[in-house]
Amino acid sequence: MDPEMARRLRRFGEQVDQAAVAAHAEREAAADTAPDALPAVVPIAAGRSRRRFQMITAAAAAVVVVGGALVTWRIAGEDDLRPADSGPSTVNATARPTTSSSSTTTVAPSTTQPAIPPGGSSTTTSTTTTTAASTSSSGNPPGTTVVCPNYNAYGTSYPIRLCDTGPAVTLIQQHVGAPDIDGYFGPATRQSVIVFQQVHGLNADGLVGRSTWAAMFPTGAPGTDADGDGTVEPWEIG
C-alpha cells in the first residue's frame, strides 16, 4: 500500500474514533437525563420488547389518525379542504416543511433523544406517521405517499430544504450519502441530511443552512463566488 493512502486511512480511523466516542457520550448523556431513564445495564430481550410495544402503539395511533382524518374529510367535503391552487398535492406539499403537519410529524421522532435507542422505533414511527398524515391530507388512495409532488428550484437564500431541486442538491446528496443522487431533495435526502447533522453535532432539522453547508464543504464548495463574499453559496453552484 502506498504511504499516502496508508496515512489517509490512519487519519480516517482517528476521525471515526472521535466521532464514535462523541456519539457514545451523547447517547449516555441522553439516557441519563431522560425523565424515565433506564438503568445502564438493560437486558437485551427487555429492550426489544419495549421497542416492539412502542411500534405497536405508534401503529395504532397512526390508524386512529387516519380514520379520524378520513371521517372529517368526508363530512367537510373534498372541495372545501383542497387548496385552490394545488393539483394532486396537499397542504404538506405546497406549505413550507417547517409549518406543515406531516413534516413536523416526520421531524419530531427523528430528532428527539429518547431513553430508548433511537434507531428502530423512531424510524418506524416516523415512517408510519408520514404515510398516515400524507395519505389523510392528500386524498390519495391508501398506501400512496406524496410528500413532494412538485419540486421547486431553490432561491438565493438559506436554507435548502425538502422539495427543492438544483445542482446544489446534487452536491448535498453526494456529500451525505443519499440513496439517490438525482438533484431532488426528497424525504430520503432529508433523512440523510439529518443523520449528517447528528454526526457533526449540528441542529438536526433536515434543513441545509449556512452551518450545515459549511460543515459539508469546509474548504469551499466547487463553484464561483459571484457575490465576492468569500463563500460559494448553494445558488452559486454552476
Add this chain to the structure above:
Amino acid sequence: MGAVAYAREATKEGRLNTVDASSPSFDAFIADAQVRLRRALVARYGVDLGVEACSESIAWAYANRARLMGMTNAVGYLYRVGQTAVRTQVRWMRAPLFPVEATDNDLPLPDDGLHLAMAKLSRDQRCAVMLVHAYGYPYSDAAAMLDIPVSTLKNHLNRGLARLRQLLEEN
C-alpha cells in the same frame, strides 16, 4: 478468545495482561473489548448504528457475564451479539455515514471522497480495511474481532482495497 487467554495474547501488544481471580478482570476485559467492539461495529454500520450496536452488546455482556467468561473468543461473540441487536435497523438503513475526511497541509488530497468511498464498500470489506489499515490491528486480532478466519479477512482486505482505489480514482 476467553478473558484469560486473551490477556496472555495481549501482553506483547501492551494491552490488558493482568487477569486473576482477585482482580476485577471482567470489568477490565470489558473496558478493552468495548474499544475493539465499537471500532468493528462502527466500521460495519457507521457511527450512529455502530455505537448503538456496541452499547447493546456490552449490556448483553454484563447480563451474561458467566457465559461470556467461558468462551474461546468472547470479543468475536460480542461482535455477533451487536450485529444481531441492530438487525432490524439495518434492514431500513441506507448508506452508513462516516465523518468527512479532514484535510491538512502536509497531506494534500485531490478530493475529499474517502468517507463516501468507504460507505460504498461492502460491510465485510469495509470492516477489514478499517480494522487493519485505519486502526492498525494485526491480521490475527482483526480476524478474532470479526469472528472469521485470517484467510477470509485477507480476502476481504484485498478486495476492499482494490475497490477503494477504484472508487477514489473514479471520484
